[in-house]
Amino acid sequence: MRALIWIVLCVMLAFPAAADDTEAAATEPRAATGGAQTLEDIMARQRGEKIDDSDRRSNIGQGNAEALMGQLGTRGVASDADVFRALRYGSADTSTTARGLTTGLLIQDGGMRWLIFREGPILTYGLGFVGFMVLIIGLFYAFRGKILIDGPKTGRMIVRFDAFERFSHWVMGVSFVILGLSGVFLIAGRKFLIPWMGHDAYSTIAVAGKWAHNNMAWAFMISLVFVFILWVKHNIPDRGDISWMRKGGGLFSKGVHPPAKKFNAGQKIIFWSVIVLGFGISITGLALIFPFSFAMFAKTFQFVNLTGLPQLISGAPLPDILSPYAEVQLAQLAHGAIAFLFIGIIIAHIYLGSFGMEGAIETMGSGEVDEQWAKEHHSLWYEEEMAKSKNLESKAGDQAAPAE
Template sequence: MRETTPIHRGGVILLLFALCLANPAVPAAEAVAGGETPIVVPNPGSDLWRAVRQREGATAEMPGTSQVKGSDSGTLIDARGEQWRRYRMERLIPAAGWILGGVLIVLGLFRLVRGQVPIEGGRSARRILRYRMAERIAHWSMALLFLLLAATGLVMLFGRTLLLPLLGGESFGRLAVLSKGTHDIAGPLFFVAMGWMFLRFVSRNLPEPGDLRWLLEGGGMVGDRHPSAGFFNTGEKIVFWLTVLGGTLMAVTGLLMLLPLLGADRFLLQLSHLLHSATAVVLMSAILGHIYIATLGMEGAMDAMKSGWADLNWARQHHDRWVEEVERHGGEIVEAGEIAGKAGQETSRDSPGASA
């Protein structure tokens, strides 16, 4: 028999392949003239590698094993990484920019149209005790940590696009390392502060029948009417529950991403990042609204969180049912001049209006 080079033999195979491809329905036996033994050479690896590469049409999962122990080290190829990349680069970053920027613009427009909501009849000479010292510390420690987490998180999200060209590699590198470190430490602390805040405020944030009417009246956003409310109005309750539930989700997903010891596999990490980032955008938007009302949107809204005492006229206007209750029980309503020595004193363990 004549010596054939590998190239020649390869040519025969290619020819056979071409025949099979040309008319796959006809068995090769009929395509080859009688006498010769027909040979079908399908690639036996094709199904296997299609499954390994998680290609479309793959029929089976193809988990592997490895001597190297680690979270999903037995997975040869995980195509879901590409989906996560698309989520972060093409959805999350542009959407977060539009949403957060949009919220700022809407709040700015709202301020122009609506102006600051004044205290009806001006400031009163009397003050009502609203937040005790412990409650204010809980709120402000949580608020400070939230701002820190938001700022450092935004560096991670938008830094490469916005800050890197501005600051240059070295400065941005330092800022990024600092941001990541701060984010990692502030996160667990935030959860502790949030837990404290939750325990102090939860009894006054339970839903009640009045909430529905408050919502139906739009919280008094439009027009001059002020829907009736207790110690916390429905808007505040929504912020409270968003923060508590969202914050818990942030803490769980954050820890999964932070600690490799927890052994989360890649899919769980991708899912954690998705939940963490989406929740962050929702929380930041809600808190932007919260900060807007406290600072620009409403006269007297932040007094109580600063000193503990709220203006009585403001309280009557926005939390009428709470003021009625405090008056019924003879709670702490004093002249403005008297509060200097009393501010924030823990005169009783009961918070004012806790029964609301």
């Protein structure tokens, strides 16, 4: 009986205290954890949301260096929790004998933001843009059909691209397709392929894809340089491009053929997109093959901040001090975003260069086109070529004529 009375008394005394705790926890959830983060904090952080961590950020004992060298032992007056918080927020004195760009930073929390952005907006908008381009091409085909050669073919052929031009183009084309497919497999695999084909099958594809992706990149970069050198002189914008654009390049109506040189305005857009996006995808790709070797984003952000645009748009400048990890994460995000844009544009190019336009694929196959095709699609270039060959013929005629 006496024991029962004791138990009842103890419960009665303890209950108000528990109620107090519950009340405090309800008003300030972190009160229940003594100021430490709550499960809700952790979940919010994993969802990429911002949480109020000001308490913990400043709660790192007596400052790192002093605390570490105090008289009470190796950690001085700092507790384990203080030290871990200092490490977590990058304010601990992590001086070690190891020297390197990443040795000072032991915990970085950008990874979750990177993962969420990569699997979220990059993948969704990226695939969305590619799908949108396929839809546009489908609609274009439905309304316009294949662009045929309007006049009768002459049977006389004219050289459009020499062997080296075709070789460079196809190295770039084939490597791009392999890079594009393996890259999309890598970024979309976890979400779409693993549930469908399982981990084992996906792993085989992912390993092969990664190997192909890292090695094909070299072929792409070298051919990009060749293509630039070979065709840049034909892709300088000029006045003729404006009238070509005004007539929609004749793409939307039969029998309309605005004059064009070797490359028309549409092709110039493709060329410069390939060069600019190709350069962007190459440097961000190199930053991924050789991580921590390039620090391009902090410098780029410094430069962009000088324009005042980020301040105008978001009210704050872009961060111009970035950890090496943040540099690699940004390189990866930029690489993915550029890749999807690039793939969408190239899908349109592949369509017009193959099924979409009669005679186009021959220009990159045998390198020769029918004169009628040349007259319709690149009349100024055709005239130039004709003038050149007449010149050559008359020179040859002069040499062959017997001297009087």
